[in-house]
Amino acid sequence: MTVLFLLFILFVIGSARFPAGERFHRDYMSRQKTLQVKGIFVVLVFLSHYAGYIKHPTAWDRLYLQFNRSFGQMIVAMFLFYSGYGVMESIQSRGKGYVRFLPRKRILPVWFRFAGAVLIYLALAAFYGKFYSPLRIFQALIGWESVGNSCWYIFTILMLYLLTFFAFLLPFGRREQALALTLMTIAMAAAEVLAGRPTYFYSTCLLYPFGAWFSLLRDPAEAWIMKKQSHYFPLLCGTWTVFLILTWIRRQRGPAVYFIWETAFVIGVVLLTMKISFRNVVLEWFGRNVFGIYIFQRFPMIILLHKGVIAAHPYGSFFIALTAACAMAVIYEKGIENFCKKRGCRIS
Numbered sequence: 001m002t003v004l005f006l007l008f009i010l011f012v013i014g015s016a017r018f019p020a021g022e023r024f025h026r027d028y029m030s031r032q033k034t035l036q037v038k039g040i041f042v043v044l045v046f047l048s049h050y051a052g053y054i055k056h057p058t059a060w061d062r063l064y065l066q067f068n069r070s071f072g073q074m075i076v077a078m079f080l081f082y083s084g085y086g087v088m089e090s091i092q093s094r095g096k097g098y099v100r101f102l103p104r105k106r107i108l109p110v111w112f113r114f115a116g117a118v119l120i121y122l123a124l125a126a127f128y129g130k131f132y133s134p135l136r137i138f139q140a141l142i143g144w145e146s147v148g149n150s151c152w153y154i155f156t157i158l159m160l161y162l163l164t165f166f167a168f169l170l171p172f173g174r175r176e177q178a179l180a181l182t183l184m185t186i187a188m189a190a191a192e193v194l195a196g197r198p199t200y201f202y203s204t205c206l207l208y209p210f211g212a213w214f215s216l217l218r219d220p221a222e223a224w225i226m227k228k229q230s231h232y233f234p235l236l237c238g239t240w241t242v243f244l245i246l247t248w249i250r251r252q253r254g255p256a257v258y259f260i261w262e263t264a265f266v267i268g269v270v271l272l273t274m275k276i277s278f279r280n281v282v283l284e285w286f287g288r289n290v291f292g293i294y295i296f297q298r299f300p301m302i303i304l305l306h307k308g309v310i311a312a313h314p315y316g317s318f319f320i321a322l323t324a325a326c327a328m329a330v331i332y333e334k335g336i337e338n339f340c341k342k343r344g345c346r347i348s
Contacts, residue, residue: 001051002064004318008047012040015280024226028273029218034082035287036278037269042290044075046297046325049150050318053301053310070247073204074265076153079290080204081266083157084211088178091168092215102165107158110291113336114154115141117295120332121149124299128306148302150294152201159188160208178216182209206259207266214270225274232271239268292329300324 015036019025027033048068051057057065087106090098098105118140122132125148132140132147139145143155167181189202214221225232246253246261286293300321304310310317 001047001054001057001061001314003060004315005047005064005067008043012278012283015278015283017277017279018275024232024274025277026226028270028277029085032284033273033277036280036283037078037273037287038082038290039280039283039286039288040278041075041078042286042293046293046322047318048075049297050301050321053305054314055311073200074262077204077207077262077266078269079153080157080160080207081211081214081270084160084208085215086211087161087164088212088215092174096169099165099168102161106161107165110154110161111142111158113291113332114143114295116336117332118147118149121147121299124148124302128302149298152198153294156201156205157208160185160205163188164212174216178209178212181212182206185209203258204262207262210263210266225271232274236268236271239264239271243268289326289329289333292333293325296325296328296332297321299328 025033051061051065051068054061118137122137122140125132136145136147140147140149140151143151143153143158145151163181163184167184168177170177170180172180185205185208189205192202225235243261243264246257246264250258250261301310304317304321309320
């Protein structure tokens with residue numbers, strides 16, 4: 001796993017582009033640029049989950065496993081941040097008309113695609129002789145439980161979209177609505193703690209409203225940061241220093257320190273993208289297909305594990321699983337489109 005990780009990092013470094021002189025990439029939050037960053041992190045998510053299927057890691061592999069344990073949920077942090085930012089940008093440009101259509105334009109399309117994928121995983125489980133109760137199937141369809149698939153992120157993002165819908169229909173200004181969204185997100189996380197959900201269900205959810213706040217406050221913050229190099233570089237170094245220090249102590253210091261840790265990571269990545277952009281068709285493709293790859297990443301892994309292929313050929317199996325997941329993502333999306341066309345319906 002360590003070799004695969006290092007090869008991918010070299011690939012990413014080779015795709016990096018720097019602005020001339022002391023200039024900044026002012027389009028660092030554009031869709032094209034954020035797709036590249038999403039592409040990087042969805043491959044890291046795939047690698048992280050694949051590592052969980054390696055039953056007997058080598059000493060060399062344990063280097064990557066230690067890195068993965070240390071950075072944990074940060075491989076999904078940018079997805080939540082960018083999502084919150086993108087939704088707020090849409091609200092600011094299109095107003096309440098966009099908010100009113102959130103259930104149909106955001107929530108329903110995500111859930112519909114997810115529910116269809118869950119049914120495919122249920123078929124796979126049945127093929128291997130594993131069956132689930134009606135309650136477990138219902139929980140799986142909303143992302144509360146898994147039937148072999150990855151689920152928590154879908155549950156979280158659906159809930160965050162729903163909270164956005166309620167928060168931004170309130171008769172207040174944008175900042176007051178963003179504050180309402182933040183408080184609702186904290187309440188959601190608290191409810192999940194009381195319900196006994198695993199930590200990863202709620203540990204990064206506040207990065208979504210943080211992305212919304214960044215959209216609201218971006219202009220003054222960006223103006224100050226880009227005004228002088230003496231503003232940018234100390235902030236960059238300080239942010240990453242805080243992140244690295246808290247990496248080792250965050251678990252013993254409570255949720256406030258954890259939030260500072262994950263926020264430092266997001267700010268650090270955003271600052272880096274002001275100076276470093278990526279231009280690679282492969283990363284862009286992965287960024288455009290995050291949903292399908294996330295949903296179907298475990299499907300080929302489960303099959304390869306049952307067949308004993310991962311144990312016999314761990315590195316070769318990685319590329320087989322990645323290729324299969326990419327193919328399934330494309331085929332599934334095309335199938336969803338055809339399904340809707342034949343029935344004269346739209347889900348996006």
